[in-house]
Amino acid sequence: MDQYDQDICVVGGAGHVGLPLALAFAAAGQRVIINDLNTAAMDVIKSGRMPFIEYGAEPLLAEALKANRLLFSSDPRDIARAKYVIVTIGTPVDEYLNPKLRALLDLFKQLRQYLRPSQTIVIRSTVFPRTCRQVERLLSQDGNQWRVAYCPERIAQGFAIKELKELPQIVSGSSPEAVESATALFDMVAPEIVHLEIEEAELAKLFSNAWRYIQFAAANQFYMLANSIGVDFNHVREAMVRGYGRAATLPSAGFAAGPCLLKDTMQLAAFNNNSFPLGHAAMAINEGLPNFLVDMVSRRHNLSETRVGILGMAFKADIDDIRDSLSYKLGKVLRFHGADVLYSDEFVKDPTFVSKEELIARAQVVIVGVPHTAYKALVLPPHIDAVDLWGVLGKPSCHGVM
Numbered sequence: 001m002d003q004y005d006q007d008i009c010v011v012g013g014a015g016h017v018g019l020p021l022a023l024a025f026a027a028a029g030q031r032v033i034i035n036d037l038n039t040a041a042m043d044v045i046k047s048g049r050m051p052f053i054e055y056g057a058e059p060l061l062a063e064a065l066k067a068n069r070l071l072f073s074s075d076p077r078d079i080a081r082a083k084y085v086i087v088t089i090g091t092p093v094d095e096y097l098n099p100k101l102r103a104l105l106d107l108f109k110q111l112r113q114y115l116r117p118s119q120t121i122v123i124r125s126t127v128f129p130r131t132c133r134q135v136e137r138l139l140s141q142d143g144n145q146w147r148v149a150y151c152p153e154r155i156a157q158g159f160a161i162k163e164l165k166e167l168p169q170i171v172s173g174s175s176p177e178a179v180e181s182a183t184a185l186f187d188m189v190a191p192e193i194v195h196l197e198i199e200e201a202e203l204a205k206l207f208s209n210a211w212r213y214i215q216f217a218a219a220n221q222f223y224m225l226a227n228s229i230g231v232d233f234n235h236v237r238e239a240m241v242r243g244y245g246r247a248a249t250l251p252s253a254g255f256a257a258g259p260c261l262l263k264d265t266m267q268l269a270a271f272n273n274n275s276f277p278l279g280h281a282a283m284a285i286n287e288g289l290p291n292f293l294v295d296m297v298s299r300r301h302n303l304s305e306t307r308v309g310i311l312g313m314a315f316k317a318d319i320d321d322i323r324d325s326l327s328y329k330l331g332k333v334l335r336f337h338g339a340d341v342l343y344s345d346e347f348v349k350d351p352t353f354v355s356k357e358e359l360i361a362r363a364q365v366v367i368v369g370v371p372h373t374a375y376k377a378l379v380l381p382p383h384i385d386a387v388d389l390w391g392v393l394g395k396p397s398c399h400g401v402m
C-alpha cells in the first residue's frame, strides 16, 4: 500500500472550482495540495488573498494557511503524494463551439506517470459525455484496476463556500470501490450524497446547465416580445409569479453569460450529432439579446451622436469574473454602430473603466449589463434613457420598473 503524506491534491486548485473546494476540504481538517500551472494566482493565495471574489473564502484561507493544511505546487510529481486526486481544470469549447475533447484526456496522459492505482481519481470538471470512461480506459491500460469517480461541481460561482455545505453531492464511479471512496471523501463536506452511474452523472451536470440556459432564453424571448409592443416584461413577470407556483421558476430577463451555460449547452449539442434544436434556439436568443438592445436603442437615438454607458461588465452579479460576459459584446456592437461607449463595474478592475457616477454624468443612454447590488439604490436623472433588463435601478425607467 502506498504511503501518502497529503490527503488530497486538487489539480487546477487555483481556479474558480478548485480553490473553494480545496478550502472546504482544508476546513474539514484535510491536508490539501493546490496543484496549478498559474503560479501568479498561487502567489496571491499564499499571501492569504483570493485571486477572485469568492464570498466567505478568505477566513477559510487564513485558517488553512495558519494550520499548514495547504501545500502549493506546479510540479506534477507532487500529485503522487495525495490519496485523492481531484481534477478541476477548465473544459472549454473551441471557437467553433466544439468541445475540446482531448483537453482532459491529454491531461491524464501527462499525469499518468505520477498517478497510482491506489489513489482515487475524482473528475470534477464538467465533461463531454463518456469522457470519464475514456479516462478509466486510458489509466487501466497498465492492467491495474483504477478507481475513477465523477463528482460534478454544481455551485454558483462566487457562492461556493456556502453552497458546498448545502448542495447534495452527485457521486458516480467506475467501480463500487471508486464510489465508496469518493463517497467517503465528499461525506466530509457535503450534506447529502446522491449516487448515479457515471454517464448519468455526466448528463445530470450538462442537463442542469442547459436547462438553466433554456430558462433564461425563455425569459429573454418574452422580454423581446413584450418590448416589441411597448410592454414592460418585468411588470408582467411580477404578476405572473405572484402567488402562482407554476410560473415561479420563470427567471427575469438578462444576459445569460459566463464560461459554463452556453459551453455546456453546446457540449450536449455536439454529443447529439449537433442536433439540439432547443439548445441552439436558446443560444440564438441569449446571444442575440445584446443585438436586440442595440437595435432598440438605435430606434430612439442616433448612435453615432450618442454616448452609451454600460453599468456592469462582469458576467453575473456581485463577482469580478468577465469570462464570456455579454456586456463586452454589447459594447462592441454599440461601437460598431458608431456609439461612444463607457464601461463601469463595481468589482472588475480595469483602468479604462469609469466610476458609475462619472458614467451617469456623461452618458445619454445607460444600459445595465449586470445587476450588481450597488446599482439597486441608483436613481438616474430623468434625461437619461435607461435600459434595465433586470429592473434593478432605483426608479421607474423606460424598460425596468421596480
Ligand SMILES: NC(=O)c1ccc[n+]([C@@H]2O[C@H](COP(=O)([O-])OP(=O)(O)OC[C@H]3O[C@@H](n4cnc5c(N)ncnc54)[C@H](O)[C@@H]3O)[C@@H](O)[C@H]2O)c1
Residues within 6 Å of the ligand: 011, 012, 013, 014, 015, 016, 017, 018, 035, 036, 037, 038, 041, 088, 089, 090, 091, 107, 124, 125, 126, 127, 153, 154, 155, 156, 157, 158, 259, 260
Ligand atoms: N466556474 C464555475 O462556476 C463552475 C461551476 C461548475 C462547474 N464548472 C466547471 O469546472 C471546470 C473548471 O472551471 P473553472 O471556472 O474553475 O475554471 P478556471 O479556469 O477558473 O480554473 C481552472 C484551473 O486549472 C488550471 N490548470 C489548467 N491546466 C492545468 C494543468 N495541466 N495542471 C494544473 N492546473 C491546470 C488553470 O491554471 C486554472 O487555475 C470546468 O469544467 C467548468 O465547466 C465551473
